[in-house]
Amino acid sequence: MTWPDSAHATGADLLALHTLRCIGFASLDRVAAAAGLPEPEVESELIDLAVAGLVTRLAGEFGGWGLTEAGRAADAERIADELERAGTRAVVAAAYERFLVLNPELLDLCGAWQIRSVDGVASANDHADPAYDARVLERLTDLDRRAEVACAELFAAMLRFRRYRVRLGDALARARSGALEFVTDSTASYHAVWFQLHEDLLATLGIPR
Amino acid sequence: MRWVYPLSPETEEPADVLGGKAQGLVMLRRLGLPVPPGFVIGTAACRAFLRDGRLPAGLDGELAAAIAELEATTHRKLGGPERPLAVSVRSGGSVSMPGMMATILNLGLTAEATAGLAAETGDPRFARDSRRRLLSSYAAATTGGEPIPDDAIGQLRRAVVAVFSSWDSPRAATYRELHGIPHDLGTAVTVQAMVFGNRDDHSGAGVAFSRNPNTGEQVPFGEVLLRRQGDDVVSGGSLTWPLHDLAGREPTVWAGLLEALRRVEEHERDACYLEFTFQAGQLWLLQARPGRFVGAAAVRVAVDLADAGVIGRAEALLRVSPRQLRLVRVPRIVGVGQADLVARGLGAAPGVAVGRVATTADRAVRMAADGPVILARPATSPLDLHGLAAAAGVVTARGGPASHAAVVARAMGKPAVVGVAGLTVDVADASVRAGGRRVPEGTGIAIDGTGGEVVMGAPRVATTAADPHLRRLLEWADEVAGDSTGRDEAARLGAAHAAIRRGASIP
Numbered sequence: 041m042t043w044p045d046s047a048h049a050t051g052a053d054l055l056a057l058h059t060l061r062c063i064g065f066a067s068l069d070r071v072a073a074a075a076g077l078p079e080p081e082v083e084s085e086l087i088d089l090a091v092a093g094l095v096t097r098l099a100g101e102f103g104g105w106g107l108t109e110a111g112r113a114a115d116a117e118r119i120a121d122e123l124e125r126a127g128t129r130a131v132v133a134a135a136y137e138r139f140l141v142l143n144p145e146l147l148d149l150c151g152a153w154q155i156r157s158v159d160g161v162a163s164a165n166d167h168a169d170p171a172y173d174a175r176v177l178e179r180l181t182d183l184d185r186r187a188e189v190a191c192a193e194l195f196a197a198m199l200r201f202r203r204y205r206v207r208l209g210d211a212l213a214r215a216r217s218g219a220l221e222f223v224t225d226s227t228a229s230y231h232a233v234w235f236q237l238h239e240d241l242l243a244t245l246g247i248p249r
Numbered sequence: 250m251r252w253v254y255p256l257s258p259e260t261e262e263p264a265d266v267l268g269g270k271a272q273g274l275v276m277l278r279r280l281g282l283p284v285p286p287g288f289v290i291g292t293a294a295c296r297a298f299l300r301d302g303r304l305p306a307g308l309d310g311e312l313a314a315a316i317a318e319l320e321a322t323t324h325r326k327l328g329g330p331e332r333p334l335a336v337s338v339r340s341g342g343s344v345s346m347p348g349m350m351a352t353i354l355n356l357g358l359t360a361e362a363t364a365g366l367a368a369e370t371g372d373p374r375f376a377r378d379s380r381r382r383l384l385s386s387y388a389a390a391t392t393g394g395e396p397i398p399d400d401a402i403g404q405l406r407r408a409v410v411a412v413f414s415s416w417d418s419p420r421a422a423t424y425r426e427l428h429g430i431p432h433d434l435g436t437a438v439t440v441q442a443m444v445f446g447n448r449d450d451h452s453g454a455g456v457a458f459s460r461n462p463n464t465g466e467q468v469p470f471g472e473v474l475l476r477r478q479g480d481d482v483v484s485g486g487s488l489t490w491p492l493h494d495l496a497g498r499e500p501t502v503w504a505g506l507l508e509a510l511r512r513v514e515e516h517e518r519d520a521c522y523l524e525f526t527f528q529a530g531q532l533w534l535l536q537a538r539p540g541r542f543v544g545a546a547a548v549r550v551a552v553d554l555a556d557a558g559v560i561g562r563a564e565a566l567l568r569v570s571p572r573q574l575r576l577v578r579v580p581r582i583v584g585v586g587q588a589d590l591v592a593r594g595l596g597a598a599p600g601v602a603v604g605r606v607a608t609t610a611d612r613a614v615r616m617a618a619d620g621p622v623i624l625a626r627p628a629t630s631p632l633d634l635h636g637l638a639a640a641a642g643v644v645t646a647r648g649g650p651a652s653h654a655a656v657v658a659r660a661m662g663k664p665a666v667v668g669v670a671g672l673t674v675d676v677a678d679a680s681v682r683a684g685g686r687r688v689p690e691g692t693g694i695a696i697d698g699t700g701g702e703v704v705m706g707a708p709r710v711a712t713t714a715a716d717p718h719l720r721r722l723l724e725w726a727d728e729v730a731g732d733s734t735g736r737d738e739a740a741r742l743g744a745a746h747a748a749i750r751r752g753a754s755i756p
Contacts, residue, residue: 148424158434161572175426
């Protein structure tokens with residue numbers, strides 16, 4: 041799909057800040073992948089944001105880059121400001137409404153991927169039945185097509201949302217080529233990216249979860 | 250009548266015509282139990298609608314006749330300015346597709362009828378609440394955002410179209426695809442006179458199992474909400490009371506419910522599930538289906554029914570599938586008294602987790618350095634995921650088994666309890682509250698991701714494999730199969746099933 045060039049582009053500093061707002065604590069490579077920016081550029085932005093007290097870096101197994109309380113407040117303000125300046129509130133709100141129609145179905149599919157009900161007994165899907173997995177992936181592919189249509193205007197209006205299209209497409213392609221963890225399990229899985237898109241729509245519109 | 254059938258004891262059409270829900274209601278009527286009067290639009294009308302894109306010729310006339318009869322039975326008038334009749338419009342195919350299709354309640358409450366209901370009851374707030382529920386269920390069922398017509402028959406027609414159309418919603422189609430349900434069955438529509446659980450202080454709604462679905466124990470189990478309609482109970486958004494509280498508050502309703510559970514169980518020779526509403530102290534049953542117990546509960550019910558002579562041992566063995574027994578090695582919390590039970594939600598990822606409760610992801614990460622942590626959140630967002638990664642288990646106040654939190658917990662292999670109505674996570678106070686109890690951050694709790702329990706401290710944890718009922722069932726299995734060599738539970742039961750199918754007799 042091609043988009044017009046009139047889309048609103050978000051500056052790298054806000055993009056780095058807002059990416060953390062939507063994905064939570066993450067390593068540099070994950071932030072860069074989510075933002076669609078080279079690692080050195082993201083790192084440089086994150087360091088500046090850290091100096092300003094908006095992000096922080098925790099050591100340890102569950103650490104990484106994350107927002108501070110001040111960073112969360114600053115992001116809310118700046119992302120709302122961006123929405124007004126770009127004049128894209130109505131487009132984002134409409135996309136969010138269409139997203140909410142698809143969200144329960146995506147969650148059904150993730151549930152079916154993880155838990156399979158046979159004879160009324162639900163147990164973990166051991167992925168030993170390729171036909172069943174293929175059925176779930178077929179439906180996920182169909183939903184992905186509908187999601188692309190539902191978000192078409194959003195992608196046309198705001199550059200930063202296009203990154204979700206790329207990441208969702210990647211996750212689906214990998215899952216279909218046999219990397220089963222890209223449906224629900226990996227941090228770059230279809231569900232993980234979808235969940236972040238959900239969070240982004242809420243955060244952008246200023247709706248509490 | 251060609252498309253419409255009365256909800257009466259004489260109706261004999263099978264489930265593929267009436268849908269499972271209406272068939273259950275006909276069974277209740279045959280047992281002499283209280284069911285709101287109504288009728289069913291069979292699945293053939295749905296198939297015709299989906300084929301032609303419009304309601305079939307002749308349905309309008311039959312609908313009008315069925316409504317006229319319902320008005321005569323109830324001495325009310327649909328959409329009337331005095332003694333208005335309101336109806337519920339529910340989907341229901343021959344195969345259950347929970348939550349996938351449309352339901353519209355309080356239909357017929359036009360502006361005029363709402364005023365009539367307020368005047369009749371002297372309770373404008375009740376009338377407004379009922380009208381509000383119509384508007385919200387109508388809006389949810391018709392995604393196009395069309396305004397609701399203000400004539401009652403028009404509302405009914407649109408509602409039937411909405412239910413039929415919901416059969417073909419992409420979400421429902423996905424559900425059928427995943428569960429191997431044919432796409433051409435269509436749904437029936439059950440239309441019944443509304444009974445109002447939100448009517449007054451002696452009204453409410455609930456769900457009841459004839460036995461405990463977690464343990465199989467022969468004690469009625471369920472939940473109830475006062476002054477509410479049934480969808481509030483099923484949606485999980487409200488704080489419910491344990492079913493047994495009805496005994497003290499509404500003894501007549503309670504006695505009627507026990508009798509209904511007894512009669513349905515006797516008729517079905519199995520544990521059963523009922524949805525009910527009581528209006529001004531009078532009990533009404535809205536749905537009946539088999540209990541569909543799994544794991545330890547299924548084993549216990551089968552063994553108890555065989556002991557009581559209700560079913561034979563061969564049938565008891567056949568009622569538990571070998572697949573069920575794969576669940577018996579999942580650890581469960583056992584022997585917890587009411588005093589230690591903090592709250593109950595929905596099990597979303599199986600297993601038991603024990604640890605100190607944390608109310609934010611950041612604190613969970615910090616506390617996890619000193620031992621296992623249970624993360625408690627109102628709902629989860631991606632901002633909580635590092636906390637979930639650090640935690641041994643998660644509990645959320647909102648969300649269902651199909652929520653982001655549940656998907657992520659299962660992906661990480663962590664026990665999860667979601668949809669704990671009445672659980673408040675107070676980050677500022679660093680505590681969680683439920684059932685009048687304040688649990689400060691750092692307190693030891695445990696969660697059971699199968700049964701949905703949240704309990705204080707470190708309770709006893711066991712697997713069903715040690716359960717005495719299971720031991721007896723497997724002894725019966727070995728006798729039937731004539732083999733008592735050491736095999737796993739599923740293999741022992743599977744051998745018994747094979748022997749029974751070959752015609753082996755029960756010693």
